[in-house]
Amino acid sequence: MTTNAGTDRAAATRGVARGAFVRSLGLVAAVAVLAAVCVLSVMIGAKSIPAGDVLRALLGGEGTHDHSVIWDLRIPRTLVGVVAGAALGVCGALIQAYTRNPLADPGILGVNAGAGIAITTAVAFFGLTSPAGYVWFAFVGAAVVTVLVYLVGSAGPGQATPEKLTLAGVALAAVLGGISQMITLRDPNLFAGMLSWSVGSIGGRSLSLLGSIAPFIGVGLLIALLVARPLNALALGDDLGRSLGARTGPTRTLTIVAVTLLAGGATALAGPIAFVGLMVPHAARWFTGPDQRWIIPYSAVGAAILLLVSDIIGRVILPSGELRVGLVTAFVGGPVLIALARRRTASGL
Template sequence: MSTAREAAAPGLVGTNARRSLWLLVCVGALVLVLLLGIAVGSKNIPLRTVVEALLHHDDSGDHIIVWQLRLPRTLLGLVTGAALGVSGALIQALTRNPLADPGILGVNAGAGFAVTLGVGFLGLSDITGYLWFSFAGAIAVTALVYALGSVGRAGATPIRLTLVGVAVGALLGGVSTGITLLRPEVFDTMRSWGAGSLAGRDGRTVLVVLPFVLAGLALALVAARPLNAIALGDDLARTLGARITRTRVAVITAVTLLAGAATAAAGPIGFVGLMVPHVVRWFVGPDQRWIIPYTIVCAPILLTVADVAGRVVLSSQELRVSVVTAFVGAPVLILLARRAKVSAL
């Protein structure tokens, strides 16, 4: 359990004025990274041409590439990155588990498993259909992992939640793979989704998931202040006037919306929700009122950079963004697990 001293820790950026300034810096970095995401690919497009295409679109080849291919992919990275990052921050705050994220706790696997069922047995092939399956899978696995991790005298400790989440995620991932192998003709159009990728999506995908992501982000911002109180323990949170049950319901709803929408749109992508909140806490401290806005900005930076790296690391083909985030995130998880004290929650 976090102590009051930990809750008051200022982080590397100690004052609100500095936090505001650095948040603006992060916003500027995000804009540059998004432009980079549009410019870099199998054919590199000069930034000047990218800006011209965005402001004064015509039917030239580079402008068509920008609007039909690169822009939808980059916007999906923006929306998906914010959703995955904030859902990870919320899960870590709610469970007081510094190793939690939607991937490690099996939430993404649950959403992916439900989508696999919808596609494999109901013939769904459009995001407007299997999006609701993704939400159902996310909320079901969230409840299941927390219930199984709470069994016993010790209750829902961070280590138990992590172990249960990894086990449930592995089980659902294996069953999903089995269903895919049994009915390969059904999943031909879903291969890119199943690998966790931003490629091959159009602007309609972004428009479908955007309202749910915005609703989840709004709930996260509203829940930020009471989450600070809950981090001090339930008893102290009640004395501070926090409505614990309402806050937990709001957080679980937000995680369901964010993780479910992100998984439906881009497939299972791990480690974003683990890494970004930790880095943010090192800078701004454990105050959720700053962690969540910073995560909204910084998580898309990580995901977009990973997507760009996947395009250029191999000359003949492209790495899925989920592979790049796993390549970076796995060592980070090991480092966090070995540290005697992770960033305070």
């Protein structure tokens, strides 16, 4: 994978935090940061609300105008950010561990392309325009295409190895992306609609929409925690992993199921938010070292923080809501990723 495979491999065995104690402490600190960011996310916006009022509204002080802003807009937005962020982060960690490829992002199994073409169809031919209208199109499209990628990747007698799946996913995503673009480039309104969907946003989603997608993401997160340990063994290669007692077949299948649920759910909720799933696991790996049992929870919390902080920054810079979260994430996370990459002990996969 890398040009200095030997030295990278050696450096990869350790993260910044060496012991389990430091790692647990770091995780607790990260959760505390996330809680603080959540409060800020409810407070800050086109109309800023003092912390005291937020608390009062949360505890049931009714009637004020702030109350409806908080419960109808800010809290759904914050919760969508946390849920979609956690899903993207964990999904990215799983897919990078699974494909052993640092370039792999949650979209690699065709999830975004599937959701994209389903929504293009929904908007172009069925006239649906709101997130609530096309959310199931996105979810079903993502799931169908992921299954398709898996079928191509596992054609023949052998197992679906990471490289097979990666190439199948890239190829299928390219085909579907090309077709989507052929459809959208014929109609300016459709083009504008798809452009704005493709950026990703966590605003304007209702709590009931979140409630209908969250269970899928919850199951995905549970499966992710289950496969963390066998994925560690598989990181050593299939044969060595098997000799350590990891069952390659079930681990692979479960990982794919988790990735589909997480990425499909997040994309249906917030659109194809790029970069979060790609970047956060890299950052997590630098801190914890290559143990998936730590990378996965760190990625969940870290991605939720990145997504919410980006959304808050977007709201502060342009209160009109024009600066969608998907546009800000890269500018918040990008410099962090570059700084990490320039450190001497770059943690490979």
